[in-house]
Amino acid sequence: xxxxxxVFFAAIIAGIIFLAILGxxxxxxxxxxxxxxxxxxxxxxxxxxxxxxxxxxxxxxxVPYQQAILTARPDSITFKADLGNSGPSYVNIVTYCLAPxxxxxxxxxxxxxxxxxxxxxxVTPMNLGVTNLTFTYYDANQNITAIDSxxxxxxxxxxxxxxxxxDTSFSTVFWEKTFxxxxxxxx
Amino acid sequence: xxxxxxxxxxxxxxILSMLTLSINTSILQTYVASYDSQASIDAMSxxxxxxDEIVSPTNEFDSLTWNTHNIxxxxxxxxxxxxxxxxxxxxxxxNSIKSVGDTAPFKSLYKxxxxxxxxxxYRIVKSPDLGxxxxxxxxxxxxPSGLDTYSxxxxxxKAIRVxxxxxxxxxxxxxxxLIVFRRYLVY
Numbered sequence: 027x028x029x030x031x032x033v034f035f036a037a038i039i040a041g042i043i044f045l046a047i048l049g050x051x052x053x054x055x056x057x058x059x060x061x062x063x064x065x066x067x068x069x070x071x072x073x074x075x076x077x078x079x080x081x082x083x084x085x086x087x088x089v090p091y092q093q094a095i096l097t098a099r100p101d102s103i104t105f106k107a108d109l110g111n112s113g114p115s116y117v118n119i120v121t122y123c124l125a126p127x128x129x130x131x132x133x134x135x136x137x138x139x140x141x142x143x144x145x146x147x148x149v150t151p152m153n154l155g156v157t158n159l160t161f162t163y164y165d166a167n168q169n170i171t172a173i174d175s176x177x178x179x180x181x182x183x184x185x186x187x188x189x190x191x192x193d194t195s196f197s198t199v200f201w202e203k204t205f206x207x208x209x210x211x212x213x
Numbered sequence: 214x215x216x217x218x219x220x221x222x223x224x225x226x227x228i229l230s231m232l233t234l235s236i237n238t239s240i241l242q243t244y245v246a247s248y249d250s251q252a253s254i255d256a257m258s259x260x261x262x263x264x265d266e267i268v269s270p271t272n273e274f275d276s277l278t279w280n281t282h283n284i285x286x287x288x289x290x291x292x293x294x295x296x297x298x299x300x301x302x303x304x305x306x307x308n309s310i311k312s313v314g315d316t317a318p319f320k321s322l323y324k325x326x327x328x329x330x331x332x333x334x335y336r337i338v339k340s341p342d343l344g345x346x347x348x349x350x351x352x353x354x355x356x357p358s359g360l361d362t363y364s365x366x367x368x369x370x371k372a373i374r375v376x377x378x379x380x381x382x383x384x385x386x387x388x389x390x391l392i393v394f395r396r397y398l399v400y
Binding site: 039042043046047049050053054057060061064065068071072075079083164166167168169179185198199200201202203204205206208211 | 232251269323342
């Protein structure tokens, strides 16, 4: 009887230890996946933010007043800027826009898509996990405007998500910045 | 199971429990660090937008330089104790947002017209994924000989300090910038 009890309690203790180790292992794996995807999405967000900042602060550089923005839509923008500060004859035309979601159909995320940066007709597609890119345009009085020549500040928002789900949701980074390019202001 | 075996099992369970706790704590800290870095990315873009707004060409160095840039004595600028909103409309706006904060669309863009108006300015920026970020500005004179050193008297240099706080941040993100008065002499 004593031996049977020993085996019974030993089995219970072994079960508890096994469950504890299993739980720990699951937690560790989940944390590892989460951190990896979080790191990737954050790095992608920083990379895209730096690129946008580099271009947007130069918007209108060496371009006649009120002619800097060529098209201003909620999901895309085309503007003129002398990115290399080489003079009025070397003005670049830059476009930012999103491709359809079908361009990244291979990922588990149904919303991610390529982002295109087009400089002087040269298209650079980037797979950064962007799911949303929104431009909001404001005039000098902070009213939303759709008239290119009245735009004084631009609010840029984007959302980047991981290509695969972590647990039940995608790892997400949201970024937003309002640009007031100096060359759009009249002073 | 004799007493010796029981003590060994209890000891093993205790060690396993401590190990599990320690690993779970470390996983939790990793999550917290990840949230902190995500909030830091947002905080820096929000703080940089704030600085861009303050140093925008539409804002003068001082309320007294609106009509002339031919000022050869910095003592003519607004005194340190009076840095902040100066016009009646600016003071009314400042009092209305002092405790509740300015929210989007931000009125400071058209209410303020010089750099030091932003001294004491308080703004709440809402991020869709992380909630509210709290932004506080201070503007003060610094010594020409040490651009980090506060100056009680007027100089040609004003420092801008933007503090962005959020519950996910270990400590608030602080961004600093400097604006220099450019004197245009008329002969």
